[in-house]
Amino acid sequence: MSTVIEVTSLSKTFGTKQALNNVTFTINKGSTVALVGPNGAGKTTLFSIICGYLKPTNGSISVLGHNPGDANLFGKISALPQDAQLDPKFSVAKQLSFFAQLQGMSRKAAEADTQRVLELVDLAHVANSKTGELSHGMRKRVCIAQALLGSPQIVLLDEATAGLDPKNAKAIRNLIASLQGDMTFILSSHDLSELERLCDTVLYLEQGQLSSHQSDLYQSEQGSFVTLQMLNLDTPMKDKIAELSGVKNIKQTQSDELVIEYAKQDEPFDLSLLTLIHENSWTYKQLVNGRTLENQLFVD
Numbered sequence: 001m002s003t004v005i006e007v008t009s010l011s012k013t014f015g016t017k018q019a020l021n022n023v024t025f026t027i028n029k030g031s032t033v034a035l036v037g038p039n040g041a042g043k044t045t046l047f048s049i050i051c052g053y054l055k056p057t058n059g060s061i062s063v064l065g066h067n068p069g070d071a072n073l074f075g076k077i078s079a080l081p082q083d084a085q086l087d088p089k090f091s092v093a094k095q096l097s098f099f100a101q102l103q104g105m106s107r108k109a110a111e112a113d114t115q116r117v118l119e120l121v122d123l124a125h126v127a128n129s130k131t132g133e134l135s136h137g138m139r140k141r142v143c144i145a146q147a148l149l150g151s152p153q154i155v156l157l158d159e160a161t162a163g164l165d166p167k168n169a170k171a172i173r174n175l176i177a178s179l180q181g182d183m184t185f186i187l188s189s190h191d192l193s194e195l196e197r198l199c200d201t202v203l204y205l206e207q208g209q210l211s212s213h214q215s216d217l218y219q220s221e222q223g224s225f226v227t228l229q230m231l232n233l234d235t236p237m238k239d240k241i242a243e244l245s246g247v248k249n250i251k252q253t254q255s256d257e258l259v260i261e262y263a264k265q266d267e268p269f270d271l272s273l274l275t276l277i278h279e280n281s282w283t284y285k286q287l288v289n290g291r292t293l294e295n296q297l298f299v300d
């Protein structure tokens with residue numbers, strides 16, 4: 001698998017403020033990466049360095065084999081900044097077509113590409129509306145369309161679905177899912193449940209430091225996980241589950257929720273667990289393979 005972004009010992013300071021502190025990671029071609037972390041963790045700073053808007057104070061970064069901002073990256077990397085702005089006085093199509101022409105497309109090609117990306121975000125019907133007349137959610141989708149102009153290999157979306165209603169947020173998630181694999185996505189969001197459905201790799205930043213770089217929500221080096229939600233979980237139930245063959249560790253993450261780590265064996269573990277539940281006439285609410293991103297990041 002080829003590497004599209006390689007970051008080594010990257011640091012960024014603003015005066016005395018250390019926004020990024022010795023960050024190292026690689027991103028593989030075609031992966032979808034979640035960039036997670038609390039407010040002020042350094043996510044936007046990292047995005048800005050990858051895009052070439054900011055220079056690192058120390059360390060190295062290579063994007064598709066080039067320095068960020070290099071002319072060779074023109075059209076190959078695109079970004080939806082957190083506070084993307086559109087000019088309210090111009091039509092959607094005019095602005096997108098303008099950006100496409102800035103990428104070097106002829107006017108005709110730019111208009112065709114504008115139509116294509118507007119269809120992708122389901123906004124072809126507002127092509128001739130001024131962006132100032134659109135709702136916040138629609139403007140956000142226009143900005144996402146802008147990030148998809150041309151054929152970028154890497155797309156960075158900072159809080160792509162923030163402020164969107166659930167239906168529109170889902171449409172954006174579906175759009176990203178449909179483009180996954182061809183493009184490498186880096187998504188930042190505070191909505192962990194959104195990211196865990198889309199992403200195969202997680203970068204967790206905290207106070208400028210990368211505290212976790214994981215690429216599998218379903219398995220760790222030690223074993224696999226299931227998340228079980230019971231109706232009225234009690235200690236005897238927990239003890240019986242712990243006795244099941246293959247169980248390595250059990251964590252109670254919420255009052256009725258267990259994350260069970262198990263070693264792979266011949267008998268599928270979820271089947272043994274369901275059999276145990278059935279034999280004891282317990283009631284379960286949900287059994288999901290893997291563990292949530294929230295449980296992975298925040299439960300020791």
Ligand SMILES: Nc1ncnc2c1ncn2[C@@H]1O[C@H](COP(=O)(O)OP(=O)(O)OP(=O)(O)O)[C@@H](O)[C@H]1O
Nearest residue numbers: 014017018019037038039040041042043044045046
């Ligand atoms: N231009 C700047 N000048 C001074 N300090 C800055 C600048 N940009 C960012 N910082 C500081 O660097 C730290 C990281 O900021 P950054 O915006 O990268 O965080 P973030 O993870 O994107 O936060 P949020 O989730 O709130 O968007 C913060 O403490 C911020 O105050």
